[in-house]
Amino acid sequence: MKFPVEITVNGVKRRSEVEPRLLLVHYLRDVLEITGTHVGCETGICGACTVHLDDEAVKSCMVLAVQADGCSVTTVEGLASDGTLDDVQQGFWEEHGLQCGYCTPGLLMSAHDLLRKSPNPSAEEIRRAINGNLCRCTGYQTIVHSIQNAAQKMRAKKPAAAKQVQPAKLRTSKRKREQRRPATV
Amino acid sequence: MFPANFNYVRPNNIREAVQFLNEHKDDAKVLAGGQSLIPMMKLRLAAPEFLVDIGRLPELKEIDLDDAVLTIGSLIRHADIETADLIARACPLLAETAAEIGDAQVRNRGTIGGSLAHADPSADLPATMLVLDARFSVAGPDGRRIIMAEDFFTDVMTTALRPNEILVSIEIPKMSRRTGCAYVKMHQQASGFAIVGVASLITLGRNGRAEDVRVGINGVSGVPYRAHAVEESLRGKPVDERNIAEAAALAAQGVEPLSDIHASSEYRREMATVYARRSLQRAAQRASAPQRH
Numbered sequence: 003m004k005f006p007v008e009i010t011v012n013g014v015k016r017r018s019e020v021e022p023r024l025l026l027v028h029y030l031r032d033v034l035e036i037t038g039t040h041v042g043c044e045t046g047i048c049g050a051c052t053v054h055l056d057d058e059a060v061k062s063c064m065v066l067a068v069q070a071d072g073c074s075v076t077t078v079e080g081l082a083s084d085g086t087l088d089d090v091q092q093g094f095w096e097e098h099g100l101q102c103g104y105c106t107p108g109l110l111m112s113a114h115d116l117l118r119k120s121p122n123p124s125a126e127e128i129r130r131a132i133n134g135n136l137c138r139c140t141g142y143q144t145i146v147h148s149i150q151n152a153a154q155k156m157r158a159k160k161p162a163a164a165k166q167v168q169p170a171k172l173r174t175s176k177r178k179r180e181q182r183r184p185a186t187v
Numbered sequence: 188m189f190p191a192n193f194n195y196v197r198p199n200n201i202r203e204a205v206q207f208l209n210e211h212k213d214d215a216k217v218l219a220g221g222q223s224l225i226p227m228m229k230l231r232l233a234a235p236e237f238l239v240d241i242g243r244l245p246e247l248k249e250i251d252l253d254d255a256v257l258t259i260g261s262l263i264r265h266a267d268i269e270t271a272d273l274i275a276r277a278c279p280l281l282a283e284t285a286a287e288i289g290d291a292q293v294r295n296r297g298t299i300g301g302s303l304a305h306a307d308p309s310a311d312l313p314a315t316m317l318v319l320d321a322r323f324s325v326a327g328p329d330g331r332r333i334i335m336a337e338d339f340f341t342d343v344m345t346t347a348l349r350p351n352e353i354l355v356s357i358e359i360p361k362m363s364r365r366t367g368c369a370y371v372k373m374h375q376q377a378s379g380f381a382i383v384g385v386a387s388l389i390t391l392g393r394n395g396r397a398e399d400v401r402v403g404i405n406g407v408s409g410v411p412y413r414a415h416a417v418e419e420s421l422r423g424k425p426v427d428e429r430n431i432a433e434a435a436a437l438a439a440q441g442v443e444p445l446s447d448i449h450a451s452s453e454y455r456r457e458m459a460t461v462y463a464r465r466s467l468q469r470a471a472q473r474a475s476a477p478q479r480h
Binding site for chain 1: 188189190191192193194195197218221222225226228229230238240242266289290291292293295296377378379
């Protein structure tokens with residue numbers, strides 16, 4: 003059984019027919035041959051495969067390609083433009099935020115998600131946000147510095163962006179008990 | 188590592204999903220965020236013939252607060268629960284619990300209903316559901332029914348949900364005034380799962396003594412449980428350090444704790460007491476403070 007999917011990857015609309023069991027990370031790496039996203043532990047722990055799905059960090063080894071149908075995906079390849087590193091990449095470059103570099107694509111994507119939601123995070127907040135990204139070189143100290151460095155660059159460029167984004171787009175409602183609809187299927 | 192082959196269906200509404208489940212029963216599994224099911228399928232611990240993807244159904248993505256009940260759609264993600272103002276105000280214990288789940292990426296994708304229906308003994312939400320006296324609204328071929336949290340978790344990774352039912356929403360009754368809650372947890376370092384997780388709720392009476400005490404424990408037993416011995420011990424007493432420690436010592440009474448590579452049975456028993464004490468202390472502080480938690 004193949005299932006048609008349309009996924010926008012790094013701004014480009016891609017159409018494919020995929021087996022439902024195909025994981026998003028393998029769709030990116032093997033079908034589209036966009037290999038910047040790494041496969042690490044394969045059990046959903048290490049975070050090397052972190053990409054953005056509709057602008058939020060997810061582990062692409064724990065998402066089926068069919069679940070991303072109709073969504074937009076950003077990988078590490080989508081960060082730099084015209085060969086110029088973006089602020090988070092530059093932040094890592096300057097602060098030596100990588101040694102072997104295996105975890106880096108995932109860490110960059112997690113850092114982006116954090117900085118979008120919280121433009122001026124404390125070191126503690128950064129550590130919590132990258133809890134799902136393992137660095138086996140244990141370079142966490144410099145990774146935290148790198149993200150702080152990136153945050154500074156982004157704030158300097160866009161003071162308006164320092165405003166907290168509304169994290170949850172939810173349909174919420176508050177009303178009196180008697181106004182509630184009866185719950186039916 | 189990838190899952191065994193399966194057929195994928197994406198129903199347009201709850202009715203269609205239930206209908207499909209009713210036709211295929213145990214051969215079909217419901218997919219929400221997939222943060223528990225997909226890893227299980229990759230390890231081939233689960234190999235369903237059909238995956239019923241309910242992840243896009245808008246009717247499962249609503250949060251509703253009225254004067255008596257907070258209703259949370261089963262597809263609400265942990266990240267939403269952690270950050271939504273409405274939940275922070277109405278049920279801070281739930282927000283505190285959701286913030287402890289896995290890591291940021293898992294919380295961006297995992298859903299409250301998915302986690303509860305998966306019923307992992309080391310999950311975080313079950314104890315909190317027990318403490319909050321949550322009610323689970325479930326859709327099946329014959330319509331809706333309610334399952335109380337205390338009846339929901341029946342065994343390791345087993346719930347009272349039938350194979351042809353879908354968890355639709357979680358209803359949490361409003362808490363009384365002078366109530367403090369807390370969720371405190373010992374993490375398994377890599378996965379973030381709870382080795383021990385203790386949710387507690389204390390309501391103080393006019394005399395400053397504990398009028399209502401509820402304690403729920405994850406990770407220790409195969410099934411999350413209410414630690415009734417702890418609750419009875421503290422009820423009616425001042426919530427001081429000594430009374431809390433005395434009560435917390437009963438946290439694993441009558442329970443045969445799990446034993447695995449992360450923690451032995453004895454260690455879990457000991458940690459149940461330590462974390463019950465910490466959880467109760469925090470809940471007691473919050474109950475006494477003007478701001479409700």
